[in-house]
Amino acid sequence: MQRILIVEDEPDIALGLQLDLRDEGYEVETVCDGETASRRGREAVWDLIVLDVMLPRRDGFEVCRDLRRAKVRTPILMLTAKAQDAEKVMGLDLGADDYVTKPFSPRELRARIRALLRRAAPEGEAVRRIGDCEIDFARAELRRGGERTDLTAIELKMLEVFLQTAGRVVTRKQVIDEVWGSGVFVTDRVVDTHVVKLRRKMEADPAQPRHIVSVRGIGYRCEE
Ligand code: CA
Secondary structure (H helix, E strand, C coil), X not given: CCEEEEECCCHHHHHHHHHHHHHCCCEEEEECCHHHXXXXXXXXXXXXXXXXXXXXXXXXXHHHHHHHHCCCCCCEEEEECCHHHHHHHHHCCCCCCEEEECCCCHHHHHHHHHHHHHHHCCCCCCXXXXXXXXXXXXXXXXXXXXXXXXXXXXXXXXXXXXXHXXXXXXXXXXXXXXXXXXXXXXXXXXXXXXXXXXXXXXXXXXXXXXXXXXXXXXXXXXXX
């Protein structure tokens, strides 16, 4: 299921968006101020962020900048109150991907969201690269220096999380939530065991990993 973070402080609009996008089959979380948005945008893995401009504490422009500085690459769709805001979104190098001007029609917004999600995950891009490894998601295999290794479903999901958060620290808890789901009991040790197996497949020297790096006391960081 694709996950969308909605950042909107007007309760009616937030609720409308939430119901509408849930109906469309997305998993949705709503936050209503800029500070929380910056934090949630960083600490969880999202497929898309819908970000209002006028927000309490930090405005949408600042949130967008925060997230891009923190290397969050999630597509961001800005909700702007007026045409000048839209100019700002597109004119400044904020890192937003698209904007919709308020008042918007739910139908238009849904179409923009679908387009952004498609752009972010084009179907032809089933092969991703980390260092000298090619990860073929469609064939569930990893190719490295002419060798092919099979990848398990768990390993594929973990790699997806690592690629989505590349360059940033991801906690074991985040990995568990993304790979197994938040309602499932999985210990940190299980995550570590799978990482060890992945490193054996990916790393030139699994004891000195260069791509799935341990961050002491927190989790991991993927370096492409
Ligand atoms: Ca607002």
